[in-house]
Amino acid sequence: MTTILAIRDLHVAIGHHADATNVLRGASLEVGAGEVRGLVGESGAGKSMLGRAVLGLLPANAIVAAGSIHFEGRDLVAMPESERRNLLGRRIALIPQDPMTSLNPVKRVGAQISNLLRRHLGLSKRDALGRAAELLVEVAIREPRRVLELYPHEISGGMRQRVLIAMAFACDPSLVIADEPTTALDVTVQRQVLQLVERLRQRHGAAILFVTHDLGVVAKICRTMTVLHAGRVLEEGETVDVLAKPRHPYTRALLAATPRADRPAEALRPVPPALIEGLWAEARRLDGQLAMAAS
């Protein structure tokens, strides 16, 4: 499996030099072609920042302080803005978190999808609308021609999310970043949306980086997963392995905090970043001693 996204030692800082806060502190991650990788962690772990860094959507006061993000062999961080724009929407796409606000309220659904197709695929207006209708059929929207004529506020939240999913896969991207796409939806719609994402992934052959705090979602559709805490990768591997025998105490705590029908949920025992820092330092010290003893 070829690697399409390789993030190495990524540092992202928010704020000015003196009082900068590091939200990502040396995160590394790889996504192979066609892979579905879950990226989990509690609020503030930096998982959304990581997705945003790949898309070049960091807030105005945040900068990539160090590290690289290689997409299909080219570094997105070092790449000129115009080149990166050419990749966005075409090779890298986003399924945004909030379907209610991610569509332009004053433009018809059809115009929004066809603009994307015309921009990246160079289709004519008529062809783009035709293709847009096909895409809506793919996401199980009946009467696509009629929906194309509607404004976003005239369709339901679930349908808006499906329009956004259709737009994400519209140009056959090789990487789709799904930023908590099910969080704003109710549970029944969530399931449909997950099935849909999985079906479109198979059809279009894209890899997905699924950013979420919901381990249930990860267990359902991600083959591999990465656990992020305080801006650093704690654990990664096959989803079944990580969930069955988590190596890191934080992952275990995260699992225990997931509500399940068969047992009462525990509150997530927050692991203070300082403690983890301490553990890392301890581990490095022990490594050093072992190395010394060996030599």
Add this chain to the structure above:
Amino acid sequence: MADLALNRSVAPPSRWVAGLKRGGARLWIGAALVGVLVLVALLAPWIAPHDPIEQDLMSAQLPPAWINGGDPAYLLGTDSLGRCVLSRLIYSARTAVVVALIAASLAAAIGIALGLVAGSFGGWVDQLTSRLIDVWMAFPPVLLSIVLAAVIGAGLTSVIAAIVVVDWTRFARVVRAETMVQLQRDYAAAARVIGLSRGGILRLEILPNLVPLVVTLLAVEMGIAILVEVILSFVGISVAGDTATWGGMIAEGRQIVYQAPWIMALPILCIISSVIGFNLLGDGLRLVLDPVQRR
């Protein structure tokens, strides 16, 4: 997968009908007043009973036709030089409409452009524009217009220039603020993720969202432009002396207000109804144009 219910079937034509209904009485009264004003201005040479500058000193200060001593040939009476008041009111509408349309459009164009730039670039560009607006607004606008008209000389062009120079700030301020708000919305981020450039986002995504706001402002600004023209012609620095203007008529009527009150009252009525017309039209159009209010 079950299709989510679309509880309404809306065809494009009915959407417009619904919009026009929602505009309500304001829209229709405003449109009627403005329509009459524009028609009168366009058709002035055909509907005016007399030449507006033709003097007839034998029949000076005639009262309106239905009052004792009135002459049916002069429906609204004559002024102190024996000129037909009705014809002068009709020809004055031309000046008012030309000033309102051109000055308001130019002010809008400049204000919107600067507002978009300031709102989207932020930083020193925004600081510079905002301070410029602050300074501009700290000076009494009518006085600034008078100074300008005095400096560039009287005439239609200088009236328009004076209004544009003063009133672009009204658009710039509102557009800047709204641009900043809209850029924070998720759909603007989504537009970046499909690879649109800053200019593309402003033109294709933000500007359509500003249309209802700008239309309202534009209509209000046309009313204001009429007022400014009235003030400038009242103090005698608008168009050339013998051209009929409402402000000029008020100034002339003021001197004989006890003998012939209608000469001053009639242009005031015209001004009030035009300004109210523009304001109502602006309100009504905002309701029609804003698709989010099309619920």
